Amino acid sequence: MSRFFGNVCQNGYVVRDIEAALKHWTEVLGVGPFYYIDRVQCDWFTYKGEPSPVEMSIALGNTGDLQIELIQQRNDAPSMYMDFLNAGREGLQHMSYWTQNYQADYDRALAAGYKVGHEGQIGGPQGRFVYFDTETHPGTVIEMSDISGGKGKFFEHIRKAAIGWDGTDPVRPVR
Known part of the structure; x- marks a missing residue:
């Protein structure tokens, strides 16, 4: 648990082949x-x-409570994901903390000296996310994500689906 952000809620892996990664996570790791x-629709994204x-x-x-x-x-647009890949890395790129009080926590992080690397929004104002430019070694980028809207409900659905999952229907497309 972070004294500043709370519990780590998600580990994010940047991969070159998502289909191979899905096979590994579902078949090898269970x-x-x-x-x-397949194609995330961002309302906006900045780097x-x-x-x-x-x-x-x-x-x-x-896996349990950890997403x-x-x-x-899918393209070469500037992002912290592309920076990670261009540095020859693949795998754990960030840890995410979730908040119901996004703007207050965002402002508090900036006041504490955190710098924005990239940020965006998916599905309206309650779908904001930010990656702070804080990486000191691979896998330590900090993401903060607003879960006060529909994203929070979707994340809870995903968590519940994993409870007692029997291996059927391992990859479920979202339209």
Whole structure:
């Protein structure tokens, strides 16, 4: 638990081949089911304060209360995901903390010296997320995500689906 952000709610893995990663997580590790969004529709996305037309696919599944996010960037637009891949890395890229009080926590983080690496919004104002430019070694980027709206309900659905999952229907497309 972070004294500043609370519990880690998600580990995010940036991968070059999301289908291979899904196979590994579901078949080898037995984690799932995963909810797969082939092309995420961002309302907006910025990298270091500048608009960036990032295109990505994501898959979300749970192991207990910890959500696993798999991310494959589908273009070469500037992002912290692309920075990670261009540095020759693949795998754990961030830890995410979730909040019901996004703007207050965002402002508190900025006041404490955190710098925005990239940020965006999916599905309206209650779908904001930010990645702080704080990486000191792989896997320590900090994401903060607003779960006060529909995203929070979707994340809870994913968590519940993992309870007692029997291995059937391991990848569930989200339209």
